[in-house]
Amino acid sequence: MEFQIPEKVQYIIDTLVDHGFEAYAVGGCVRDMILGKNPEDWDITTSAKPFEVKKVFKRTVDTGIEHGTVTVLLDKDHYEVTTYRLDGIYEDNRRPKEVSFTSSLEEDLKRRDFTINAMAYNPQLGIVDLFGGVKDLKNRLIRCVGNPMERFDEDALRILRAVRFSAQLDFQIEEATKLAIKEKAGLLKNISAERIRMELTKLLVSDNPDRLRLLYELGISKVILPEFDRMMTTPQKNIHHAYSVGEHTIKAVSAVAGSVSENRFSARERTILRWTMLLHDIEKPSTITLGKDGQNHFYGHQEKGAATAKRILKELKFDNDTLNAVVHLVKWHDYRFDLTPKGMRKAAAKIGKEYMDLLFEVNYADTCGKNPETNKDKFKKLEEAKALYKEIIEKNECVSLRDLKVSGKDLIEAGFKPGKSMGIILNRLLETVIADPSLNHKESLIDLARSWKDN
Structure with missing residues (x-):
């Protein structure tokens, strides 16, 4: 296979080769090229030691020199160049205590997480695929390099990355890798909240967020989001619902904000909407009651859910902007619109104009996860609410103190x-x-x- 790589990446590889070293594009960029996608990042691996890389190129930054990484600056662009390395003992299920450099590309690729991320490419030599990455891409499989138990012992974040890649690429996880995830999921307690947040968000904003179900099935959510397990086992005996709280949540998350290619919302809004739907019914399990009508009710789950959502997002070290928006939408997700112009002005005043379009999307997704036999009327009412609100905006009617003509x-x-x-x-x-x-x-x-x- 021959691929077109960026001119500056080609220059770095050629320059290193001209100086007597081996050099390859490596990892995710090779995977994406084979899949026909445009890689976002280009990583380069080389037999040159860090000090040798620094000698070859005029402008460099020591970004991770203790781990063999030097950043090469070309004009305004920068590229990470990492020396072939062997990882030492992993003491914290995340990073090796020390690394040593090697002259063997095979040894370097051997330490990587999944076969599809353990390939290298050099325009002269083509693809180096020592572990069946091309075959796994063809078969749409996520498989660990070598022994999956060892890979997860080395870096427990790989457990979550397996599910995230499954969601992003729409791949299945290979059986031995799955079994190892079940066995090793408890190690995720050693991973930082920031890392877990990043992987969960990438999973959620992908086109296959229903892979959330894997978090439950493989014992991952039990460690990083136990509230989700409780949702999965909480039934909803109610005329408006046909699924458990957890299955309703998965359907709602999948329905919100559309596909990535539709580009209906900004990246920030997409993150807010997907996290809102994940957390909107988080406290239904704790508020479930059985009424005289024989139906389950969940009184107060909105306010209680907003408080729990705030705690979870704080623990995951979210920025205040995202946290406040998600908590606000969780609090108001069940708001019943009074379908009159005055009623919609009241709603906008109470909820905030800046949240109304997001709330309509939340309302739509929430309805998508309900009983298909009873949701037609709900969709109709939502369209009426949107039409009334659109008219209010077009008329520039006052719904906040900012709009008031007196200060x-x-x-x-x-x-x-x-x-x-x-x-x-x-x-x-x-x-x-x-x-x-x-x-x-x-x-x-x-x-x-x-x-x-x-x-």
Whole structure:
């Protein structure tokens, strides 16, 4: 097989070869080339030692020199060049205590996680595939290099990476690798929250987030998200539902934000929406009751779920922006829209204009995971809500204090004293304008405020 690689990658490989060293593109970029995708990152492996790489190229940065990695700078681009290496003893199920360099490409490839990531490519020599990576790509399999038990003992994050690659590539996990995951899943307790967050997010935003089910089946979620296990075993005996809480959640996650290629939402919004659907019913297991009607009910699961979502996202070290958005949407995910213009203005005022389009998407996905025999009316009501809200936006009607044509400063200039009472007045004016948008004029609002003051 022959592939077109970027000019600068070719230059680095050629330069190293011209100086008497071996050099190859390696890992994920080779996998992606074989799959016909454009690699996002290009990693280069070489027999040259780090100090030799630094001698060959004018501009370098010691990004991970103790592990053999030097970053080569070419114009504004940078490429990681890593010396063939052998990993020493792994003491923390994540990183080797020490590494040693080798002149053998085979030894370097042997230490990698999966066969599909353990291939190298050199334009002159072609693909180096010592462990059946090409065959596994053809058969759509995730398989560990060598003994899977050893690979997971070395780096437990590989357990989660196996499921993530399965979701991203729509591949199956090979049976021996699966068995090793079940055996070694407990090692994930040694992995940092940041790493787990990154892998879970990549899984969630992929086109196959239903691979969440594998987390449960292979004993992974029991270690990193035990709440998900409880959802998987909680039934929903209710006319609106046809699946357990967990299966409903998986269907809702799969339905939200569409496929990656549709590009309907930004990367940030996609992350928010997928995490919202994963966590939206997280507290249903703890709030389940059986009513006199013989139906399961989950009173208060929204507020309780928002608190739990906040705790989980904090533990996973999410940024505040994402955390706050997910928690907010979990809290309001079950909001019942009053299908009138006033009702939709109230909803926007309560929930926030910046969240309305996301909430509509949450509502749609939530409905997709419910009973197909009873959800037609729910979809119809959602479309009505969206149409009413669209009209409000087109008319530029007031739904927040920012939209109000009078401000605290205006009231002070009109003789009102600053303080708590002014906040009460502004909120009362907002309620008035939400009820009747035609009143949103500075002079009439000040007159109205004065009439309240006089009374």
